[in-house]
Every structure is written in structure tokens, then in C-alpha cells.
Amino acid sequence: MKQAEIRSDIAWATPSKVVVHGLDLCEEIVGKIDFGQMAFLQLFARLPEARELRVFNAMMVILVEHGITPSSLATRMTYAGAPEAVQAAVAAGLLGLGSVFVGSLDNAARLLQASLPDPANVPDVDALAQQIVEDYRARKEIVPGIGHPFHKPIDPRAPALFRVARENGYDGPYIRLMTAIGNEAEKTLKRSLPVNVTGAMAAVASEMGIPWRICRGLAVSARAVGLVGHILEEMRQPLATALYLRTEHEACAHLVPNEHEEPR
Amino acid sequence: MKQAEIRSDIAWATPSKVVVHGLDLCEEIVGKIDFGQMAFLQLFARLPEARELRVFNAMMVILVEHGITPSSLATRMTYAGAPEAVQAAVAAGLLGLGSVFVGSLDNAARLLQASLPDPANVPDVDALAQQIVEDYRARKEIVPGIGHPFHKPIDPRAPALFRVARENGYDGPYIRLMTAIGNEAEKTLKRSLPVNVTGAMAAVASEMGIPWRICRGLAVSARAVGLVGHILEEMRQPLATALYLRTEHEACAHLVPNEHEEPR
Amino acid sequence: MKQAEIRSDIAWATPSKVVVHGLDLCEEIVGKIDFGQMAFLQLFARLPEARELRVFNAMMVILVEHGITPSSLATRMTYAGAPEAVQAAVAAGLLGLGSVFVGSLDNAARLLQASLPDPANVPDVDALAQQIVEDYRARKEIVPGIGHPFHKPIDPRAPALFRVARENGYDGPYIRLMTAIGNEAEKTLKRSLPVNVTGAMAAVASEMGIPWRICRGLAVSARAVGLVGHILEEMRQPLATALYLRTEHEACAHLVPNEHEEPR
Amino acid sequence: MKQAEIRSDIAWATPSKVVVHGLDLCEEIVGKIDFGQMAFLQLFARLPEARELRVFNAMMVILVEHGITPSSLATRMTYAGAPEAVQAAVAAGLLGLGSVFVGSLDNAARLLQASLPDPANVPDVDALAQQIVEDYRARKEIVPGIGHPFHKPIDPRAPALFRVARENGYDGPYIRLMTAIGNEAEKTLKRSLPVNVTGAMAAVASEMGIPWRICRGLAVSARAVGLVGHILEEMRQPLATALYLRTEHEACAHLVPNEHEEPR
Incomplete structure (x- = not known):
């Protein structure tokens, strides 16, 4: 061979x-x-460079901690069963950073980079945004990077990140395109759909020349830090066991015959 | 309920x-x-605080990247099978950060913190080190935090970290105890056994008041960053497939009857 | 709420x-x-039912063990670092069962089930196969379930599984379509492309009414058994440490300056 | 090299x-x-052999499914974030099969096999059990394999497994020792502590000559099957998203200032 x-x-x-x-x-x-x-x-x-570092730090600090999420709950559930294996609890939490949560970051960055392959040669950004929104609509897909189910009307992390980017000289065509996509979607769908944290991060990463395939890696490494914080809290103030017992009781009670015996 | x-x-x-x-x-x-x-x-x-941050940063940067290890190979093998799931490849690499590699950091920090529960009330450090080395010898266990199979005679990362710690005012009893343990072990076992990177990290973390149970978490979160770097290299310049095909051939060749057919 | x-x-x-x-x-x-x-x-x-069980067993036993693969190497590398956490070593090996290896099973089953949504209402299978092969060619995608880089000219597991299926009365349109796709691809691409183990499994699962989304789950659960076998062999007869040391040496030797010191 | x-x-x-x-x-x-x-x-x-297979099957079927547990919740949480990576969801659930849940099986099997290294040369089992219970009490450790927080007074799985073992000729010193340990603990601790499913499985595995180190592997591979069942239910009838949203609300409500804005 x-x-x-x-x-x-x-x-x-x-x-x-x-x-x-x-x-x-x-x-x-x-x-x-x-x-x-x-x-x-x-x-x-x-x-x-100094300005790259400032914007990179801004992206990483946003990604560290997102509160009680499916990911941090998977970490805490795993820690409850295997407290001797902290690495396994972190890994369990990372595993859910897939298409539903972190995937939208990849998708938004891919959309921007595919739409503007050469940032030195930029077409009419508004026309491009209109085309993109139409294409997604025709395919009945959700445009990534805009709107947020909870942070309404505006995801406050998007302007915060854009501000840091602008202060450091990153204010080019990807940010303009992402913003135009939000505006265009609002017009077409007739509801508030501003750029969310994912869209902002995708746009800023694209300005910095970060390939879209790497974006998920940024998120995964920052979140690993965050999950260790959840393990530390679970050590001091556990919630996993109470949560699972309660969930088991609620989820299965309808199956238990109403007899002499008590379910868990 | x-x-x-x-x-x-x-x-x-x-x-x-x-x-x-x-x-x-x-x-x-x-x-x-x-x-x-x-x-x-x-x-x-x-x-x-500023001085805490400088020493924390020094510990974290040491933990990020350790080259081609079982952990980075597990990440690359996983990426080869599931390139669409970067989070799974990082998780696979973290899973091996157990008793053999990162466990010695926990063990060294636990040893130091159990031996010196009150850093304000320090006994004779040399006598304590002598006792510790004797206890491990009697139990036929390896003293954690000293010696290195490859970085001989001195693990250069230990003095580098101690220097940063000292420059920032961390130069107390845990560092003295760890150093005394190395000296004592050298005397008893009659070979060079200076404090290694694990021992240095355990001693410095103890000086900073970091509980030993958290040390593995520091390592896991820093290494997550490192593993993303290996995935990026595997994207550009893959080695996993060549390595597995070659390993399969070598590992199983003895089983294949010497006939008309060629094994993989 | x-x-x-x-x-x-x-x-x-x-x-x-x-x-x-x-x-x-x-x-x-x-x-x-x-x-x-x-x-x-x-x-x-x-x-x-008895006949379902016989065919289900036949599929499961094929999935258990595939030798030295990226997946079994990830398991062994993880075991080398965390022998106290057997569950983590199995998990690490499962994580690479993604688009490259097991994904082709999902894809083949999805193709068959989407192409024949109603197995009671079957069109001309040869014409359908011709259409499918043309569509994949036009999109420059590989047709799943046919051909094998090593098992040439025929993957022996495909006829073995088809035989068990036929003996138990599973011999319907999905198996005919899968076979026709192989024939059609051979004609079009002018090389031997018979149904492989993945295609056979996808066809038989479809005959049994198993939704394509479940196929990856079958593979993952059978392979978990297989990976435990690799851990048991690694306990008795380890290869991970030798493999990683050798790989590190080979992969990094070109970086080390040719001086007084020896790299690992 | x-x-x-x-x-x-x-x-x-x-x-x-x-x-x-x-x-x-x-x-x-x-x-x-x-x-x-x-x-x-x-x-x-x-x-x-036929009788081995019957008892092995009995152990495996017990291990497959344990309802809503921290492990199955970790799987469901991961599936909610990465439905495209079923292998990652199974892996996440396996990761918590550590010292708290499956570890007691290893521990019970190790205790039995260390206490009776030669099953052909069996001492007074009652005296041995008394010694074991005293040793654990002196070390303030819990004796593995006896008592159950929910299945009281008797874990019904233990007699069910013992019955199958007995019917197949496995009825030797390890089962007698495990039973004697339960009896002895009841006498000493003055409460009902019969052999539980873990103790029964450890005893039967020991009768079959299965080394204690392998026991966790049996559990992990059987549970992989079980976790795929939870993913299938989560596909049809999801609970993860509702559970995490509800948990986030409850866990964090105390932090949100009682102002104009509504927390999630």
C-alpha cells in the first residue's frame, strides 16, 4: 500500500x-x-493585530454564556451521573450545538460569503438583498441571521457587536448586506426582522475574513468555557436530579394505573 | 411529590x-x-484583578495546544466521519481528558490543597514533603506533578509559569511545597524529578485560591480551543483517513490468509 | 407562561x-x-413477528463490527486517556458515525422511500431508476447505496442480506428499485456498481416499513456493541499509545530543526 | 524510535x-x-452456549430502558439542538453512565470478584459477608448492590434475574455471597436492604465468569439501544424544548428585576 x-x-x-x-x-x-x-x-x-483582537474578543465573549439552554441542561444531567468525568459533561453540552442553535451562524456566514465572494468587488447591496430574500421565500426557507423569538423588537447584542466592529474599522459590505437583508425581509414579510446576534456575528466574521466553516468552531470553543461555569454551579447548587425526578413524574404519570401503588 | x-x-x-x-x-x-x-x-x-488575570492567562495559554495527542487524533478521526458536526469532533477529543492526562493536574492540586488546608498556617514544608513522598512510596503510587518522560531533565513550562506567578506576587507555600516534593522525590528515588507543568499549574492554581475540583474544567475549556485548531488543519490538510487505512492494514494483516486475495 | x-x-x-x-x-x-x-x-x-425478527437480526449483526475504522480508533484513543470512563470511549467512537459513513445508509433509505412513497402503487422500476441516476448525475452527486472502494466487484454483504430477506418474504419494490439503480448506474457510468451493504440495508429496511430517519439509529446502537469489543481488546492488547506516539513523530518531524536535540 | x-x-x-x-x-x-x-x-x-445466551439476554434486556433519566434527558436535549446528528444525541446520553448510575454495577462486581477470587475454593460465605459489611461501615462507604430508594421493599428485577440464572444452572457462590451481604446489612443497619438489580446483575455476571471491568460496557451497549428509542419518541412527541423553556423560566426568574419587562 x-x-x-x-x-x-x-x-x-x-x-x-x-x-x-x-x-x-x-x-x-x-x-x-x-x-x-x-x-x-x-x-x-x-x-x-490589535483591532482584530478587540473584535475577536467581542465575538468570543458573546458566545460564552447563554443561560439555561438544552446544551447547559445536557451538561448538568451528565454531571449528575458522572461527576468524576467533568470532560464528559462539557462534551455532552457541546454535542447539541448543531443545526438548530449554532447552525444558523454557519448558515448566515455562508450566505454572506457566497453572495459576496469578492468583498473588493461589491454589487448593489440592496438589489442583492432583495434577490436573497426572494430566493429564500421561493424555497420556503427561513433567512438566517434576522429576527429573534424573544429579543424583540431588537436583539441588543447585534448593535453592541456592530458598534465594536465599527470602532475598529470593520464596517464594510458584509455588514451592509446583512443589514439590507433584514430591511428587505421586514418589507416583504411585514414584521420587524432586524439583524440578530447570529447575523451580526456572521457579518463581522466575514468582514474579518473568517471563513464560514470556522464559525461553528468559534462558538463551540467559547461555549466550552461557559459549560464549565454551569458545572461549577451544579457542584454548589445542583438542579439536575430534582429536574429529572420531577420530569419523570410528570411525563409518565398518565401511564400508571390508578391503583394501590404510588408511582415515583 | x-x-x-x-x-x-x-x-x-x-x-x-x-x-x-x-x-x-x-x-x-x-x-x-x-x-x-x-x-x-x-x-x-x-x-x-489585573495580577490574577495575568496568571490565569498564563495557565490557559499553556493548556490550549499539545500537538498530536490521543485527544487531537480522536477529534480528527471523528471529523473524518462527520465533517458536518464540528461540535462532535471537539467533544470526541475532550472525552479522553481523563485520569491519564488531565487527571494528574487534579491530583496534584488536591494533594497540595489537602496537605496545606490553611495557607496562612504553614508547617515545615520540607518535613511535609518528606512525609508525602514516603506515603506515596508506601502505597506504591506515583507522586503527581513531578518528572516528565520527554521533557528531561526539566519541563521548561514549569519555570516559565512559576516566573509569571512570582512576577505577579504569587510565590507562597503551595509553590514551595510542590518544589520541596520534587526535591524530596529526587533524593529518595535518586533520579531527576523536578516539578513538571502539571505540578506547576497545580501549585499556582492553589496560590490563587482555585479549588482543585475546578482545575480539570480549566484544562477542558482551554483544550476545546486547541481542538478547533486541529479541525481547521484537518480541513486543509487531512491526515485521519490515511492514518486509519494504514493502521487497519498493519493491525490486521496477520489475520489474512496468504491466498489469492489482497487485504485492504 | x-x-x-x-x-x-x-x-x-x-x-x-x-x-x-x-x-x-x-x-x-x-x-x-x-x-x-x-x-x-x-x-x-x-x-x-418471527420473520421480522430474523431480518432485523440480520441487519443488526452486520452493523456491529467493522474492524479498525476512524470510529474504533477514536474509541481506543479516548480509552487511553480516560480508562475509568468506558462510556466516554464508546461515545467518542459513536460521534464519527456521521455523513461519511452511516449517512449513506440514511441517504439511500431516503432516496428509496421518497421515490416510492406508496409501495402498493409501484411504477415502472427501471424507468424510475433511470430517472434517479440521471438526476444525481445532473447534480454531480454520488448515488448512495451502490459500488464499494474495497469490496469489488461485489460487496458480499449485500447478497447475504438480500438472501435472508427473500427467505423471509421480503422481496418487494424497494429491493427491485435499489437493484435497478445499480444496473442503471453501471450502464451509464460504464463500471461495476452493484448494490453495496448500505444499499441492501436501506432496501430491506424500506421493505420492512422502517422509516429512513430511524436507520442511523439502528447503526448507532449496533455499533455501540462493537465499540465495547474494541475497548476490551484495548484493555488486553493496547495499540492507542503506540499509534499516537508514532503519528506524532511522523507528523511533526519536519518542523524540528536539525540540531542538538532529539524530537519525541 | x-x-x-x-x-x-x-x-x-x-x-x-x-x-x-x-x-x-x-x-x-x-x-x-x-x-x-x-x-x-x-x-x-x-x-x-445456549444457557449462557439465555442469561446474557436476560441481563441485556434489563439494561436497555430505564425511562426518563438524566441520561435520556441529555439525549433529548441534544437531539433538540442537533437533530441532524442522531449519533451525537445517543453519545450525549451515554456520557452520564458514570459512577452514580452504572458505577454501582462495576463496584458490586468488583467487590464480589475480589472477595471470591477463586469460585472453586469458597470460604464461609456468611462470615465473608459479615466482614465485608463491617469494612464498608468502618470506611463509611455504601455497600454496592443492595437496597433501592424507590423499589421497596424489594427490587423486583433482582429475583427475576436470579430465577433465569437458576433455571440455567447459574446458582453458585457469587449469588450466595451477594444475598448474604444483603442479609448481613439488614441485620447490622436494621432496615430492609435486599439485593437490588445491580447486585443481582453483578452476581450473575460473576457466576458467568464475566470480569467486572466489562460490566459497564454491557450496560453502555444495551443503553445505546434504549436511547435510540427515546430519540424516536422525541421525533414524534418532543418534550425537550418545552422542558428547557420552563426550566429556564423557573431557574432564573428570581434574578429578573420586577420592572416593565417580562423575562422569558
Whole structure:
């Protein structure tokens, strides 16, 4: 059998040295760069410029914590059964970051990047937005990145992120296109559909040149931090066992014959 | 059934506002604090002081990337089968952060914190270290946090982290105890056993008042970032398929009868 | 907030009784039905007829074990890091059962069921197959369920499964359509493309009335058994650590400067 | 670097043949053995005798389905976020099968096998049980395998499994020791503590010569089947989204200031 090449360019080590993406861990990383810079380095294989770092940090801090969600409940349920395996509880919570929650971020970024493959060569953004909204309507699909079932009329995280982006010089065609898509959808569907946090993040990531395929990875790594916070709270102040017992009782009570015995 | 209380104090939201650990996400977090501060906030429910943040960042950046490991290979193998589910590939890599790799960090931190329950009331550290090494020897267990199979004679990450800790005023009894344990083990076992990165991290975390149970969570969340970096490389420059085909061939060749047919 | 109903109909218990899908666990299941029947009961909420059970068993036994695969390697890598968490090692291996491997089963079953929504009302199967192959060609997609990179010219598992199905009276339009698709693709693409194990399984499942969405679940549950077998072998005869050390050496050697120090 | 051997003895294939544990998949497995036999073959590398198979089946069917548990809720929460990744939802549910739930099975089997290393050479079982109960009491640990918080006074699954074991000739020292431990604990602790399902399973597995380290694997593979059943119900009749919204509301309501805005 021919041997295909097996090669990785991320890191290497000798007994006295560790090098990550070309930087000496002990001399150039520890004590020199912070966690945000390190995350950027690991994802993009280079250190960020100051303005890139500020916008990257803004995106990451938004992604860390979303409260009691299916994801944080999966983490807490897993911790209740396997408290010795904190890594498994974090993993369980990450597993639900799929098409329903984080997928809309990928989808919005893909839509923007496919619609504007060359940001230096921008067509009429309003016409493009109109075309996009029509296409989604014709296919009976939901346009990603606009509207929010709870944060109405405006998802406050979208303008907050756009503000940081603008202050750092990211204010180009992807942000304009995303905004135009929201406006166009509002006109067509006759209800308030401003850009939501997902759309804002997709637009800002596109401005920064971040490929859409990476967006889910950003979300997953930030959320891992968030889920550890839920485990720490579950250690101090557990809710998983009470919640499952109560749910079992409610979900199954209709099955138990009304006899001499009490269900759980 | 009595209803047990179900309560979480991490975050809350109204349509126009999101609050995490008491801070308004859009007003006080986005654009104001960075990813390292946010991680600290999520884990400790308060913002770090400047010196805490510098040492926390130093610990986190060390934990992000460890090259080709069982963990990064599990991530890459999973990505090869389910490229549409990046979250599953990260989760698969986290799952192996158990007793063999990250467990030594927990164990070292637990040893230090159990041995010095009150850092304000410190006994003779050398006598304590001697006792600890004797106890582990008697139980035929390996003392956590010292020696390294590859980084010999010294794991360069340990002095790098201790330096950052010292520069920021963390230079107390846990670091002294960990160092004394290394010295004592070298004397008893007659080979070089300096504090390794795990021992250094456990000692510094203990100086910062971080409970040992949280240490694995720090490692898991930093490594999630690292694993996303491996997925990005696997997208550009895959190795998983070549590695599995080659491994299958080598592992199973002895089973295939030497006949007319070729095994894979 | 209005309370949506939370209800499950799978199982219930009183202190003296456990009931699963309407059967008393201690009186009607333990010692009365076997693991294959129980799996069928859990998936379809009723016991199988004898002929259904024989074909279901035939599908399940094919799915259990596929040798050294990305999935079994992810399990072994995870076990190497967390031997105390066998459940995490099994989970890691399951996570890669996505679009590349098991997805083709879903896709083939979906194709068959969408093409023949009513098995009692079957059009000309050859014309339908011709249309399907043309559609895939026009979209430049691979037709699922036919051909195999290694099992050439014929995947022996396909005729083996079709034989069991036929012996038990499952020999209807879905099997005919799947076979016709293979024939048609061979004619069009001018190479041998017989139905593979995935296509056979999709066709037989469709004959049995199993919805395509469930097919991945069958594969996942059978493979969980298989992965436990790999963990047991890894306990006795480990390969993960040797494999990762060797891979690290090979993948990163080109990065290490040719100096006084030896890389790992 | 010296190359360590990488070898697996489970399966091999040529283009026209697949062999698993020495049996030809297409000739000797498909249509010839059922799912229970295949699971036994995969775990023990040989086919079971008829009586072994009956008892193995009895253990497996008990393990499949346990109703609404933290594990099945983690699966359903994950499915709600990533319905396209059924494998991830099953994996999430498996991850919580740790020390709290399935760990007691390992612990009970380990206790029995460590206490009676040679089943052909059995000491006074009552004296041994007395010693065991005293040791656990002295260490303030809970004796595994006896008593149940809900199935009182008797867990009905224990006698059901013991009955099948006895009918098949498994009625030896491990079952006697487990029973004696229950009796002894009742005498010492002055409350009803009969052998529970976990204790019964541990005793029967020990009679069959199944090493305690494998017991968790049995449970994990059976439960994978069970979790697929929960996903199928969640597809038809979802509860995860209602449960998380309700939980979020209840858990966080105390944080929301009593103002003009409504929390979720």
C-alpha cells in the first residue's frame, strides 16, 4: 500500500522547548500573550493585530454564556451521573450545538460569503438583498441571521457587536448586506426582522475574513468555557436530579394505573 | 411529590437585555472585557484583578495546544466521519481528558490543597514533603506533578509559569511545597524529578485560591480551543483517513490468509 | 407562561413493577424475550413477528463490527486517556458515525422511500431508476447505496442480506428499485456498481416499513456493541499509545530543526 | 524510535469476504446468529452456549430502558439542538453512565470478584459477608448492590434475574455471597436492604465468569439501544424544548428585576 503523507504543522517539541504555530511557548507565549490572543493564534496560525483582537474578543465573549439552554441542561444531567468525568459533561453540552442553535451562524456566514465572494468587488447591496430574500421565500426557507423569538423588537447584542466592529474599522459590505437583508425581509414579510446576534456575528466574521466553516468552531470553543461555569454551579447548587425526578413524574404519570401503588 | 427548588444564578435576560454574572452583556462585557476576563468571570463569578488575570492567562495559554495527542487524533478521526458536526469532533477529543492526562493536574492540586488546608498556617514544608513522598512510596503510587518522560531533565513550562506567578506576587507555600516534593522525590528515588507543568499549574492554581475540583474544567475549556485548531488543519490538510487505512492494514494483516486475495 | 405538555409513553414503574412499552419487565421480558426482540420492541414499540425478527437480526449483526475504522480508533484513543470512563470511549467512537459513513445508509433509505412513497402503487422500476441516476448525475452527486472502494466487484454483504430477506418474504419494490439503480448506474457510468451493504440495508429496511430517519439509529446502537469489543481488546492488547506516539513523530518531524536535540 | 506493535485480532476483510472473531460474516453470521449472540461474540470472542445466551439476554434486556433519566434527558436535549446528528444525541446520553448510575454495577462486581477470587475454593460465605459489611461501615462507604430508594421493599428485577440464572444452572457462590451481604446489612443497619438489580446483575455476571471491568460496557451497549428509542419518541412527541423553556423560566426568574419587562 502506498503510504499517504501524515503531517501536522501546528506544534512541535524537543525536551527543552515547545513551539506552537512558530512561537516558543515558554519564551513568547506564557506571560506574553493572553487567552484571547492564544485562541486567535490557534485558529488562524498567526497573532492578531490589535483591532482584530478587540473584535475577536467581542465575538468570543458573546458566545460564552447563554443561560439555561438544552446544551447547559445536557451538561448538568451528565454531571449528575458522572461527576468524576467533568470532560464528559462539557462534551455532552457541546454535542447539541448543531443545526438548530449554532447552525444558523454557519448558515448566515455562508450566505454572506457566497453572495459576496469578492468583498473588493461589491454589487448593489440592496438589489442583492432583495434577490436573497426572494430566493429564500421561493424555497420556503427561513433567512438566517434576522429576527429573534424573544429579543424583540431588537436583539441588543447585534448593535453592541456592530458598534465594536465599527470602532475598529470593520464596517464594510458584509455588514451592509446583512443589514439590507433584514430591511428587505421586514418589507416583504411585514414584521420587524432586524439583524440578530447570529447575523451580526456572521457579518463581522466575514468582514474579518473568517471563513464560514470556522464559525461553528468559534462558538463551540467559547461555549466550552461557559459549560464549565454551569458545572461549577451544579457542584454548589445542583438542579439536575430534582429536574429529572420531577420530569419523570410528570411525563409518565398518565401511564400508571390508578391503583394501590404510588408511582415515583 | 415535594418540588425541590430549581435555580441558577449565572445569567438572565429580558427582551432588551442580557446579564451574565451581574454584568450587562451589551454595556459592560462586549467591547469592554476580553476572552480571558470573560472566562475568569464565568468560572469564578467575578472579574479578575489585573495580577490574577495575568496568571490565569498564563495557565490557559499553556493548556490550549499539545500537538498530536490521543485527544487531537480522536477529534480528527471523528471529523473524518462527520465533517458536518464540528461540535462532535471537539467533544470526541475532550472525552479522553481523563485520569491519564488531565487527571494528574487534579491530583496534584488536591494533594497540595489537602496537605496545606490553611495557607496562612504553614508547617515545615520540607518535613511535609518528606512525609508525602514516603506515603506515596508506601502505597506504591506515583507522586503527581513531578518528572516528565520527554521533557528531561526539566519541563521548561514549569519555570516559565512559576516566573509569571512570582512576577505577579504569587510565590507562597503551595509553590514551595510542590518544589520541596520534587526535591524530596529526587533524593529518595535518586533520579531527576523536578516539578513538571502539571505540578506547576497545580501549585499556582492553589496560590490563587482555585479549588482543585475546578482545575480539570480549566484544562477542558482551554483544550476545546486547541481542538478547533486541529479541525481547521484537518480541513486543509487531512491526515485521519490515511492514518486509519494504514493502521487497519498493519493491525490486521496477520489475520489474512496468504491466498489469492489482497487485504485492504 | 403556558405550560406545554411533557409526556413520555415508553416506560413506567411502581415500587413493585417496571413496564416497558406495555410489557411487564419482570414477567414478560426477562427470560422471555431476547436482546434482538428487546431492541425491536424499544425501537418500534411492539414485538416483532418471527420473520421480522430474523431480518432485523440480520441487519443488526452486520452493523456491529467493522474492524479498525476512524470510529474504533477514536474509541481506543479516548480509552487511553480516560480508562475509568468506558462510556466516554464508546461515545467518542459513536460521534464519527456521521455523513461519511452511516449517512449513506440514511441517504439511500431516503432516496428509496421518497421515490416510492406508496409501495402498493409501484411504477415502472427501471424507468424510475433511470430517472434517479440521471438526476444525481445532473447534480454531480454520488448515488448512495451502490459500488464499494474495497469490496469489488461485489460487496458480499449485500447478497447475504438480500438472501435472508427473500427467505423471509421480503422481496418487494424497494429491493427491485435499489437493484435497478445499480444496473442503471453501471450502464451509464460504464463500471461495476452493484448494490453495496448500505444499499441492501436501506432496501430491506424500506421493505420492512422502517422509516429512513430511524436507520442511523439502528447503526448507532449496533455499533455501540462493537465499540465495547474494541475497548476490551484495548484493555488486553493496547495499540492507542503506540499509534499516537508514532503519528506524532511522523507528523511533526519536519518542523524540528536539525540540531542538538532529539524530537519525541 | 522503536516501533511498538500495532495489532488487532477482531476482524479482517478481503474484497470478497469479511471475518469477525473467526466467523465468516456472510456465511456464518448473517441469517445464522441473532443480535444477542453477536453481542456475546463481540464481547467474549466466542459464541455463547445456549444457557449462557439465555442469561446474557436476560441481563441485556434489563439494561436497555430505564425511562426518563438524566441520561435520556441529555439525549433529548441534544437531539433538540442537533437533530441532524442522531449519533451525537445517543453519545450525549451515554456520557452520564458514570459512577452514580452504572458505577454501582462495576463496584458490586468488583467487590464480589475480589472477595471470591477463586469460585472453586469458597470460604464461609456468611462470615465473608459479615466482614465485608463491617469494612464498608468502618470506611463509611455504601455497600454496592443492595437496597433501592424507590423499589421497596424489594427490587423486583433482582429475583427475576436470579430465577433465569437458576433455571440455567447459574446458582453458585457469587449469588450466595451477594444475598448474604444483603442479609448481613439488614441485620447490622436494621432496615430492609435486599439485593437490588445491580447486585443481582453483578452476581450473575460473576457466576458467568464475566470480569467486572466489562460490566459497564454491557450496560453502555444495551443503553445505546434504549436511547435510540427515546430519540424516536422525541421525533414524534418532543418534550425537550418545552422542558428547557420552563426550566429556564423557573431557574432564573428570581434574578429578573420586577420592572416593565417580562423575562422569558
